[in-house]
Amino acid sequence: MLSSLQLATLAGVSQGTVDRALHGRPGIRPATRTRILALAEQHGYRPHPGAQELLHGRRLTIGALAPAVNLIFFMDLLSELKTALAEQDCRLSLTPYDGAAEFRDALAEFAARRVRGVFAIPPADRFPLPEHLTADMPLACVLNRCEVGNSLFLAPDERRAGRDAVTMLADRGHRQILHVTSRRDAFGIRERARGYTAEMKVRGLAPRILKPADDGALTVALAATDATALFCMNDEIALRCLRALARAGRRVPEEISVLGVDNSPTFIRLCPDLTTLAWPMRELTRQAAAWLTTGTVPAGPPPPLILVERGTIGDNPDPFCEGHR
Amino acid sequence: MLSSLQLATLAGVSQGTVDRALHGRPGIRPATRTRILALAEQHGYRPHPGAQELLHGRRLTIGALAPAVNLIFFMDLLSELKTALAEQDCRLSLTPYDGAAEFRDALAEFAARRVRGVFAIPPADRFPLPEHLTADMPLACVLNRCEVGNSLFLAPDERRAGRDAVTMLADRGHRQILHVTSRRDAFGIRERARGYTAEMKVRGLAPRILKPADDGALTVALAATDATALFCMNDEIALRCLRALARAGRRVPEEISVLGVDNSPTFIRLCPDLTTLAWPMRELTRQAAAWLTTGTVPAGPPPPLILVERGTIGDNPDPFCEGHR
DNA sequence: TTGTATGCGTTATCAT
DNA sequence: ATGATAACGCATACAA
Numbered sequence: 118m119l120s121s122l123q124l125a126t127l128a129g130v131s132q133g134t135v136d137r138a139l140h141g142r143p144g145i146r147p148a149t150r151t152r153i154l155a156l157a158e159q160h161g162y163r164p165h166p167g168a169q170e171l172l173h174g175r176r177l178t179i180g181a182l183a184p185a186v187n188l189i190f191f192m193d194l195l196s197e198l199k200t201a202l203a204e205q206d207c208r209l210s211l212t213p214y215d216g217a218a219e220f221r222d223a224l225a226e227f228a229a230r231r232v233r234g235v236f237a238i239p240p241a242d243r244f245p246l247p248e249h250l251t252a253d254m255p256l257a258c259v260l261n262r263c264e265v266g267n268s269l270f271l272a273p274d275e276r277r278a279g280r281d282a283v284t285m286l287a288d289r290g291h292r293q294i295l296h297v298t299s300r301r302d303a304f305g306i307r308e309r310a311r312g313y314t315a316e317m318k319v320r321g322l323a324p325r326i327l328k329p330a331d332d333g334a335l336t337v338a339l340a341a342t343d344a345t346a347l348f349c350m351n352d353e354i355a356l357r358c359l360r361a362l363a364r365a366g367r368r369v370p371e372e373i374s375v376l377g378v379d380n381s382p383t384f385i386r387l388c389p390d391l392t393t394l395a396w397p398m399r400e401l402t403r404q405a406a407a408w409l410t411t412g413t414v415p416a417g418p419p420p421p422l423i424l425v426e427r428g429t430i431g432d433n434p435d436p437f438c439e440g441h442r
Numbered sequence: 443m444l445s446s447l448q449l450a451t452l453a454g455v456s457q458g459t460v461d462r463a464l465h466g467r468p469g470i471r472p473a474t475r476t477r478i479l480a481l482a483e484q485h486g487y488r489p490h491p492g493a494q495e496l497l498h499g500r501r502l503t504i505g506a507l508a509p510a511v512n513l514i515f516f517m518d519l520l521s522e523l524k525t526a527l528a529e530q531d532c533r534l535s536l537t538p539y540d541g542a543a544e545f546r547d548a549l550a551e552f553a554a555r556r557v558r559g560v561f562a563i564p565p566a567d568r569f570p571l572p573e574h575l576t577a578d579m580p581l582a583c584v585l586n587r588c589e590v591g592n593s594l595f596l597a598p599d600e601r602r603a604g605r606d607a608v609t610m611l612a613d614r615g616h617r618q619i620l621h622v623t624s625r626r627d628a629f630g631i632r633e634r635a636r637g638y639t640a641e642m643k644v645r646g647l648a649p650r651i652l653k654p655a656d657d658g659a660l661t662v663a664l665a666a667t668d669a670t671a672l673f674c675m676n677d678e679i680a681l682r683c684l685r686a687l688a689r690a691g692r693r694v695p696e697e698i699s700v701l702g703v704d705n706s707p708t709f710i711r712l713c714p715d716l717t718t719l720a721w722p723m724r725e726l727t728r729q730a731a732a733w734l735t736t737g738t739v740p741a742g743p744p745p746p747l748i749l750v751e752r753g754t755i756g757d758n759p760d761p762f763c764e765g766h767r
Numbered sequence: 768t769t770g771t772a773t774g775c776g777t778t779a780t781c782a783t
Numbered sequence: 784a785t786g787a788t789a790a791c792g793c794a795t796a797c798a799a
Contacts, residue, residue: 118553118578120776131786136778144784161574163554167492168776171791185524187517187708196510199538208551211536213524226533228443229488249486253443332714356712363688383514387681387712389657445792456770461794469768493792496775 124162128153139164176233178208179409182223183238185213189353190396191238193381194259197398198236201406207233216240221250228254234409239263242304255412257405261304269408271401271415275305278394278422279312282348282376285424287320290433291346291374296326297335297358298350306350309378313348332357340365345373345433352377352384355391359429370431380425390428397422449487453478464489501558503533504734507548508563510538514678515721516563518706519584522723523561526731532558541565546575553579559734564588567629580737582730586628594733596726596740600630603719603747604637607673607701610749612645615758616671616699621651622660622683623675631675634703638673657682665690670698670758677702677709680716684754695756705750715753722747 256268355377380395581593680702705720
């Protein structure tokens with residue numbers, strides 16, 4: 118890649134003339150412009166983004182920070198974000214991180230690079246951050262919150278999702294509803310469990326939460342359970358439950374219903390029949406893009422998760438049986 | 443984020459003095475150094491990477507280009523690459539792309555940014571590229587090749603993988619071996635199919651290839667097949683086959699065996715019992731990192747894919763039955 | 768011990 | 784119509 122000065126030398130003109138040609142500014146002979154443009158095209162000239170940003174304080178790239186742990190949901194989320202940012206004419210530069218220290222370091226790197234803003238999936242909820250990091254650079258967080266100014270946490274109404282899940286399953290006659298979740302800690306995981314527990318209690322049902330260590334434990338637990346419905350924390354867990362139930366010879370949804378959360382496209386491709394609560398990915402990434410590029414704070418309450426009915430939820434097969442408690 | 447000049451003004455010294463403090467260079471009073479360092483720490487000062495690279499022609503970031511299409515394998519691959527690059531003290535900046543045009547544009551952007559090198563998953567095999575793009579920047583490709591100089595294609599022996607799959611399954615007594623693959627075109631997909639076909643013919647077996655349009659078609663096909671073993675192009679297809687077989691009520695591996703390819707950590711988390719041919723991700727990302735940072739071309743033949751035995755392969759349940767051809 | 772000048776690549780504003 | 788110059792932030796060589 119050559120510089121504008123090299124291009125000027127090649128064309129036998131000064132840097133200023135090259136600039137006029139490249140930017141369509143007046144004060145240049147058409148023949149000169151054509152010649153320079155042809156040369157630029159031929160050599161694939163591009164202005165150095167670093168130099169541009171340095172000079173004009175321009176900020177047209179958005180940094181993204183996601184855990185290197187490959188949760189399929191993250192990828193789909195970032196893919197949506199890319200679409201939302203393209204509408205705002207912004208580039209996306211993604212850095213994967215491993216652990217809290219790397220997260221902080223990568224954030225400082227973005228700050229030093231003077232990116233326009235950062236979209237992040239913090240390593241833990243209520244993650245503390247020095248104020249100076251975000252003083253000049255808005256931060257949009259999802260899944261976990263950051264404790265720092267100039268930042269915005271974008272989330273749907275996760276607690277309501279937990280309540281809605283119970284309500285929906287109870288309306289189908291289920292009373293033994295098991296919440297299968299993860300040992301990981303995150304805002305949404307905790308809130309969904311709280312919503313689930315609250316709604317179960319309101320209905321006089323006993324909340325039961327399963328956090329399987331591995332698929333073996335899951336298979337054992339599901340083979341023995343008297344639950345007629347599983348409310349899974351996300352689609353990945355739902356898929357693992359479906360596989361465990363298949364191994365245990367239990368039919369879905371005839372004998373037992375399974376509900377996931379996320380509706381992440383990649384997962385649904387793997388598991389096209391899964392009924393799930395769709396995380397409003399498009400709306401929230403749009404809100405994030407708006408906040409990062411124009412500083413717009415989303416108005417109104419957090420959006421709900423929407424039920425997408427496919428084939429893994431059925432009525433309680435035996436509504437009058439309370440199960441062997 | 444403040445500049446070194448602002449820091450100097452704040453400390454009441456010149457830019458040169460700040461530089462001496464920050465870089466531990468001699469010729470500065472200890473008290474002055476301490477004061478400047480404290481100020482820098484307090485404000486979270488960091489040199490602007492863009493300015494550094496501009497000044498010193500330093501190239502310490504590696505660009506990565508991956509399709510925004512969420513193939514899980516890509517993310518696992520990039521995670522490994524990050525590890526390999528960390529050993530070389532390089533940063534990774536990932537840009538997702540959509541389509542050939544965006545791929546070329548993102549590559550040009552990296553060239554303009556003078557990154558040290560680019561790791562890419564090209565949008566198609568034998569993807570043509572203008573020479574000037576890679577003139578000053580090595581390119582490492584996986585999964586598909588780029589037709590351009592200064593680039594290296596990193597792949598295991600995909601054809602041998604296809605042959606090995608057949609050999610292994612035939613050794614277990616299988617004769618009806620179905621290759622389930624994708625309509626997509628990529629180097630590895632094609633080579634695996636070729637290896638499969640060649641080895642089947644050598645053994646006097648009839649190669650049969652299935653490219654299901656969707657999971658419905660897959661379920662129908664697998665419910666009716668007389669194959670006793672499935673050689674799946676990758677782990678994703680293997681997982682979908684497992685689910686389709688479960689729906690069709692066919693037991694794995696008692697009635698039918700399933701072999702995947704990749705051993706992608708994310709998939710194995712979803713499907714811990716899948717027997718698969720492990721793609722040598724670590725070795726190839728290391729080779730990529732070495733090529734990009736030091737220009738080292740890997741010696742020796744392409745590495746093989748290694749069988750990882752778990753629970754989805756069994757012996758042919760009825761080795762004397764040739765099936766109803 | 769400290770301050771100053773220079774150049775990396777761009778672009779805008781001057782002068783010719 | 785074109786050339787020269789300055790500045791963005793940083794690091795280095797050199798002057799004081």
